[in-house]
Amino acid sequence: MTRYLVNRVLGMLLVLFLVALFTYMVFFLLSPDPAVQICGKTCTPERIDQIRANLGLDDPFPVQFLHFLEGLFLGRDYGTGASAVHCSAPCLGYSFQSAQVVTDMIVQRLPVTAVVAIGAAVLWLLAGVIGGLLSAVREGRFTDRFITALTLGGMSVPNYVLALALQYVFVVQLQWLPFPQAVPFADDPGQWFLNFILPWTVLAIGYASSYTRLTRANVIDTLSENFVRTARAKGLRPHLVWRRHALRPALTPIVTIAGMDFAGLLGGALITETVFGINGVGKLAADSITKNDQPVIMAVTLLAAFFVVVGNMVVDLLYSAIDPRVRAGATT
Amino acid sequence: MSLLRVNDLTVKFGDVTVVDGLGFELPKGGSLGIVGESGSGKSMTSLAVMGLLPKGALCTGEISFDGIDLNTLSERRMREIRGDRIAMIFQDPLSSLNPYYTVGTQIAEAYRSHRSGVSRRAARQVAIEAMERVHIKEAGRRVDDYPHQFSGGMRQRVMIAMALSTEPELIIADEPTTALDVTVQAQILDLLAEVRRDTGAALIMITHDLAVVSEVADTVVVMRYGDVVETGSTEQIFSDPRHPYTQALLDAVPRIDDEIGDLRTLGGGS
Ligand SMILES: Nc1ncnc2c1ncn2[C@@H]1O[C@H](COP(=O)(O)OP(=O)(O)OP(=O)(O)O)[C@@H](O)[C@H]1O
Ligand SMILES: [Mg+2]
Numbered sequence: 114m115t116r117y118l119v120n121r122v123l124g125m126l127l128v129l130f131l132v133a134l135f136t137y138m139v140f141f142l143l144s145p146d147p148a149v150q151i152c153g154k155t156c157t158p159e160r161i162d163q164i165r166a167n168l169g170l171d172d173p174f175p176v177q178f179l180h181f182l183e184g185l186f187l188g189r190d191y192g193t194g195a196s197a198v199h200c201s202a203p204c205l206g207y208s209f210q211s212a213q214v215v216t217d218m219i220v221q222r223l224p225v226t227a228v229v230a231i232g233a234a235v236l237w238l239l240a241g242v243i244g245g246l247l248s249a250v251r252e253g254r255f256t257d258r259f260i261t262a263l264t265l266g267g268m269s270v271p272n273y274v275l276a277l278a279l280q281y282v283f284v285v286q287l288q289w290l291p292f293p294q295a296v297p298f299a300d301d302p303g304q305w306f307l308n309f310i311l312p313w314t315v316l317a318i319g320y321a322s323s324y325t326r327l328t329r330a331n332v333i334d335t336l337s338e339n340f341v342r343t344a345r346a347k348g349l350r351p352h353l354v355w356r357r358h359a360l361r362p363a364l365t366p367i368v369t370i371a372g373m374d375f376a377g378l379l380g381g382a383l384i385t386e387t388v389f390g391i392n393g394v395g396k397l398a399a400d401s402i403t404k405n406d407q408p409v410i411m412a413v414t415l416l417a418a419f420f421v422v423v424g425n426m427v428v429d430l431l432y433s434a435i436d437p438r439v440r441a442g443a444t445t
Numbered sequence: 446m447s448l449l450r451v452n453d454l455t456v457k458f459g460d461v462t463v464v465d466g467l468g469f470e471l472p473k474g475g476s477l478g479i480v481g482e483s484g485s486g487k488s489m490t491s492l493a494v495m496g497l498l499p500k501g502a503l504c505t506g507e508i509s510f511d512g513i514d515l516n517t518l519s520e521r522r523m524r525e526i527r528g529d530r531i532a533m534i535f536q537d538p539l540s541s542l543n544p545y546y547t548v549g550t551q552i553a554e555a556y557r558s559h560r561s562g563v564s565r566r567a568a569r570q571v572a573i574e575a576m577e578r579v580h581i582k583e584a585g586r587r588v589d590d591y592p593h594q595f596s597g598g599m600r601q602r603v604m605i606a607m608a609l610s611t612e613p614e615l616i617i618a619d620e621p622t623t624a625l626d627v628t629v630q631a632q633i634l635d636l637l638a639e640v641r642r643d644t645g646a647a648l649i650m651i652t653h654d655l656a657v658v659s660e661v662a663d664t665v666v667v668m669r670y671g672d673v674v675e676t677g678s679t680e681q682i683f684s685d686p687r688h689p690y691t692q693a694l695l696d697a698v699p700r701i702d703d704e705i706g707d708l709r710t711l712g713g714g715s
Binding site for chain 1: 495497524525526527528529532533535537540541542543544545546547551554555558559591593604607
């Protein structure tokens with residue numbers, strides 16, 4: 114098990130390194146000269162050269178990439194002399210446009226993104242599993258068809274449409290929810306919570322729909338397994354047949370997928386955060402794309418990759434804890 | 446009085462009749478072989494006895510077990526009999542065991558669901574004893590292993606241990622050896638014969654293989670298209686088959702005695 118773990122962590126580091134390299138390369142090759150951006154409107158070629166030299170932009174790609182890695186692990190300084198800015202590890206870069214260290218920009222926004230992701234995940238797991246179970250139990254009947262129709266809708270409506278529609282209905286027309294205002298949790302927990310209801314719902318609806326279908330399919334498949342027949346043949350009570358022999362195998366794969374989806378969301382929900390004016394990582398990404406703020410775009414991309422890769426590993430470990438077949442495979 | 450009497454049993458899926466007025470009798474402690482080609486309704490017959498027919502099946506007729514008509518019994522009462530007084534062994538032992546639980550848990554589960562107030566510990570002990578009775582070596586250790594850690598033959602032994610843990614009066618084995626390789630088949634048949642001898646349980650052996658029947662059954666029922674073609678003692682069916690279909694089945698199994706002799710020698714060692 115320990116060896117498996119070490120292998121997994123090493124593999125993960127390699128993947129992250131490659132992702133970093135690739136991302137850096139893309140931005141290195143595609144990006145417009147940051148020196149020009151920094152320089153502003155009243156700019157002379159000499160000034161640009163000076164900035165380039167100052168920031169090490171003249172260095173060849175490998176050197177720049179090494180600097181980037183160095184910043185990631187040890188921290189680094191941008192510029193020289195009095196105007197130098199220190200960026201401590203893990204340094205994800207410096208946004209010249211907002212004159213801020215990118216790591217700080219992200220760290221500020223990560224909590225709210227996490228809140229969005231956690232709330233949505235709780236909602237979609239509850240709705241998806243319950244909906245899927247209901248659907249499976251009532252297979253082919255009205256409830257099943259009704260739920261299936263709902264999920265079809267849930268999967269096909271784009272998030273921004275859903276967000277705008279829900280906002281119109283619940284905030285503008287019915288006024289069940291207050292107009293969203295950014296309030297810190299400590300100031301007004303009630304308002305804070307109400308602010309998140311719509312974003313959570315919007316994010317959850319799409320996931321909940323596919324989880325419902327997945328749960329339904331898994332449960333129906335599992336119920337036709339031979340071992341479920343064995344459980345019945347033993348004379349087990351129906352609730353035990355369900356709980357032990359149908360639900361556990363049916364829901365285990367859902368844990369895996371939920372972990373991955375959740376990790377993906379930690380990288381920021383671009384559309385939903387933007388529509389609801391939530392100042393999270395997703396909105397940061399959207400804003401940076403609009404402003405073409407390269408270092409931030411790159412950092413957010415890396416962060417998302419980081420969450421996906423780490424989430425992947427956590428899920429694998431979790432899976433090996435619940436599925437004995439995987440567990441055995443891991444030790445040999 | 447016979448242990449099991451099946452009379453005019455009919456199973457239909459809509460308009461399709463898969464078992465058609467079937468009847469047979471099995472005395473206490475007796476053994477009956479049900480043979481027939483694929484699709485002749487053997488499995489449906491056994492599932493009808495267990496009350497486990499798939500959704501959509503309509504079952505009529507009499508299934509009298511120790512004087513109780515199983516076909517009209519409530520699901521609740523049927524559940525008390527299922528796995529306790531009548532146990533079943535299926536064809537594919539791997540898919541018939543739940544991959545998520547240790548074999549010990551799965552054996553104990555059968556026992557615990559029919560005996561009230563049995564502690565986990567006591568049930569585990571029952572599981573170990575049952576595994577010892579089916580000759581699984583180091584049962585005390587293997588009780589905590591998962592199904593995928595066993596070979597095919599060992600898995601079927603686990604299924605048999607599960608069946609006999611509750612000391613049933615009737616064991617129904619639906620093609621228990623079909624998924625196993627030949628040497629292991631003979632061992633499993635020997636084991637079933639031994640279990641019968643030791644516990645006095647009656648056995649219904651379902652198979653399309655007459656060689657298997659000659660090993661374990663006193664009486665044979667030959668089925669075709671959901672009905673009985675011929676019934677008789679095993680010797681009579683083998684030496685003097687009345688029905689051409691039985692004759693055809695016999696012809697399909699060349700040199701039965703030689704083959705079984707071979708299997709015995711091969712399987713005897715381990
Ligand atoms: N759920 C079902 N719905 C409709 N027909 C079914 C269903 N299950 C089985 N049948 C039909 O019932 C008939 C008898 O099936 P059964 O499984 O009893 O055959 P069998 O004698 O056990 O054959 P085998 O040797 O292949 O196991 C088959 O023709 C099969 O197609
Ligand atoms: Mg069958």
